[in-house]
Amino acid sequence: MGIHWSKYSFTFNEIYQNSIVPKTLPKADVHAYLQQKKLINPNKFLTIHKQVLTLFIDLHKPVEQLRKDMNRTTRYQINKASRDGLHVQFITEPLLKDIEEFAAFFNPFAKEKNIESCKMGKLISFMNLGKLVITYVFHKDGRKLASHLYTITGKRAIMLYSCSGRFANSDIPNLEIGRANRYLHWQDILFFKNQEFDTYDFLGLSIDANNEPQQNINKFKQGFGGFQVIEYHSYVPQNIRGKLLLLALKVKWRKQPELIRGNLLPVSQYLTTVENR
Numbered sequence: 001m002g003i004h005w006s007k008y009s010f011t012f013n014e015i016y017q018n019s020i021v022p023k024t025l026p027k028a029d030v031h032a033y034l035q036q037k038k039l040i041n042p043n044k045f046l047t048i049h050k051q052v053l054t055l056f057i058d059l060h061k062p063v064e065q066l067r068k069d070m071n072r073t074t075r076y077q078i079n080k081a082s083r084d085g086l087h088v089q090f091i092t093e094p095l096l097k098d099i100e101e102f103a104a105f106f107n108p109f110a111k112e113k114n115i116e117s118c119k120m121g122k123l124i125s126f127m128n129l130g131k132l133v134i135t136y137v138f139h140k141d142g143r144k145l146a147s148h149l150y151t152i153t154g155k156r157a158i159m160l161y162s163c164s165g166r167f168a169n170s171d172i173p174n175l176e177i178g179r180a181n182r183y184l185h186w187q188d189i190l191f192f193k194n195q196e197f198d199t200y201d202f203l204g205l206s207i208d209a210n211n212e213p214q215q216n217i218n219k220f221k222q223g224f225g226g227f228q229v230i231e232y233h234s235y236v237p238q239n240i241r242g243k244l245l246l247l248a249l250k251v252k253w254r255k256q257p258e259l260i261r262g263n264l265l266p267v268s269q270y271l272t273t274v275e276n277r
Contacts, residue, residue, distance in 0.1 A: 002021060003125035004028060004125060005122045005125045010245050011028040012031075013026075013031045013032070014032045015032070016034050017035045018036075019033060019040050027238065029238055029241040030237055033233065037231070039234055039260075044236060046243050047236045048250060050234075050258040050259055051258060051260055052232070052267065053205045053207055053229070053270070054201055054205060054228070055201070056202075057069075057199065057200035057201075059193040071223045073223060074224055081180055081182065088136070088184060089135065091133065095127075099127060099132075103117070106147065106161055106163045108168065109165075109168075112167045123149070131152040131153070132150070134147065134149050135148045135149075135184060136184075137184040137187070144165050145165050145177050146164040147162075148184060148185070149161040150188070150192075156201055157188075158203050159188075159201065159202055164178075165177060166178075200226075205221065205222075230267050233258075235249070
């Protein structure tokens with residue numbers, strides 16, 4: 001599967017889980033090969049490669065086994081949240097107004113957390129293919145507590161964005177919002193399982209062993225069980241504009257631990273470091 005989108009006048013083709021560029025895609029400045037089992041064009045000049053770590057939940061497992069795979073804290077918080085009078089919403093065929101509403105909820109959260117805001121062009125491309133799902137969990141008084149946005153590739157549901165209303169709802173305890181977020185993850189897992197998906201993908205585990213906030217997010221995700229998977233991203237220039245863009249991205253991304261530099265594989269190094277601690 002592939003999508004075409006643009007930002008700052010640059011165009012991108014994103015190709016997922018295989019190296020074949022769909023004929024339906026127009027020309028682009030950069031081809032981004034994502035969720036790959038191996039590097040694409042590993043020796044091409046100015047190509048950027050990343051080795052990434054993600055967390056899969058196997059949706060073929062029975063519901064009771066999925067519960068057992070969670071750690072004790074996650075199960076407890078989900079069970080407690082089920083008594084909080086929460087309401088969950090699934091938007092399976094989002095329109096542009098739904099994406100804009102999600103962005104309006106996500107972007108202030110992103111600003112507070114100092115993370116990138118929504119890539120609207122990318123989301124619209126997924127929407128046009130019918131490969132987007134948005135979920136919300138609401139407080140009993142109707143306020144949004146958390147939201148997740150998923151992209152769909154094959155039978156894999158990928159959590160592209162996740163946010164909470166902790167900064168907008170200061171009168172609601174963070175613990176209550178946190179367990180509502182866990183509850184939403186669990187409801188999402190059940191939803192995609194009922195839709196006969198194969199995999200729930202948390203989209204990334206941090207491999208920065210010294211970044212405590214990121215490691216805490218890892219622990220949150222790993223509380224749901226699952227198994228770790230190593231994948232590769234390759235960004236390949238298609239013209240002079242693409243080469244200039246990737247030169248700029250090499251500078252911008254130079255501190256990202258997932259970047260492959262020479263023959264060093266960063267995820268492999270990270271896993272060795274964690275095992276030796």
